[in-house]
Amino acid sequence: MAHRPLPLLACSLLALALFGLAGARAADTTPATPKIFAPGAISGPAGVDCLTFAPDGATVYFDQQAGWNGFIMESHRVGDGWSTPQIAPFSGPWQDHDPAMAPDGSFLVYTSNRADVAGGPALHGGHLWRVDRRGDGWGQPQRCPTW
Template identity: 40%
Template sequence: MTPRDLAFVASLAFAFASPLASAGELLGAGVISTGLQETSAALTPDGQTLYFMRSDFAEADDTIMVSHRSGDRWSTPRVAEFSGEWHDSEPTLSPDGRRLYFVSNRPLRPGGTPVTATMNGRSFPGTNLWFVERQVTGGWAAPVHVDGALNDGAMIYNPSVAANGDIYFSAHRADSGKAYQIYVARDHGHAAPERLPLGDIAHNRMDPAVDPAGRFLLYAGNEGDALGSADIYIVFRQPDGGWGKPEHLGGDVNSRTLENAPSLGPAFGELFVSSARRDEVHFPKPRDDDASLQRRLQSPLNGSRNLWRFDISEVLRAHGIAPTVRAEPMPGDPAG
């Protein structure tokens, strides 16, 4: 896709956007966002290094990638140093950038068997929660398994970490009903998980992204008013410490395709979303030759999931949320 095409897509998004949400920006077209599946953006506190998941269309082969920013360009992504051997996915950074959490089917102990899960009589690669710790000399230490009840059932997805160490995640557990629900495990994930009371458990809720200060939470799901198979919702903390009613995010954040895996960037109101939105095809189309057909079918907007960036700062301000002082970025950053 050419810069002119991307500008056209952005202009359309802006024209139909709610005043409370900015038009979307496709992240790193052709470099980060490609014709493959890209989800789960995790940006370092200095905004210069991006971790994300890349996979095939079937999402049978997930790998965590890393890219570095230079000016307004992203480097060619590389496989992260702790990934590439197992079914690794959904990276997220602690607010201070010192830990990177992810889920994986890797054995709990060297030489053990991969984690598997079973649902509705079907077995598939399971997931447990792991983290890597930032080393003083750069790079990441060896992955550490999070020992806790949150890994029961081997179906934990999209962790998100608050500044106090509480870990939010989605899972299918005994009290989830038929769908997936959102949970929190306090004490850095070691406490027993608690399901968040967000409403009727007949509704599917996935992929939480918690504000570091715990003032609001974003997630993917369908509360009955989704435009597509899943949309992004936001819920705010109430004065009594509970959660309010989920609100459908307006503007350009949601489309009539799949939106999921929201994550917060280091800037106030910076939101990353995985979206399957695509270019419209109208017939008759300009006749393709071999090269143009290949180029178009492999472009980012071919219906694969890509990473998009939005600004929801006005949504937050309308609910009384103001910027907070973030932790100082760590000097340097792991090479990958």
């Protein structure tokens, strides 16, 4: 079975998310007032963007910039707040950012400057990577579209 290239898949995921949000907003005619998400817990002095939620809404992934590096962070709902964010187990030594969760939570796609081969040098730019959900954890990141 042939796999679709990731850019098309990523665009499809984005379209599904946007259509879902548009459908939810269509019934509500009240203008939305933007609010800072989880101030002091997730939103803070560091550069944070590209939040993506697990399907159950109880886990959020986002990128956080720290100097020259960027990490994908993970936080879990705790009561009516969020746990202290931790670097996701598949992120850390590279410039990882812009995570997007599959609608069913089975994988996460992100960009990274990680080396194309183990032990290789960091890239001068980046590629798209995919990491699959494995039970309560994550598998090994795979460069797209090599899967």
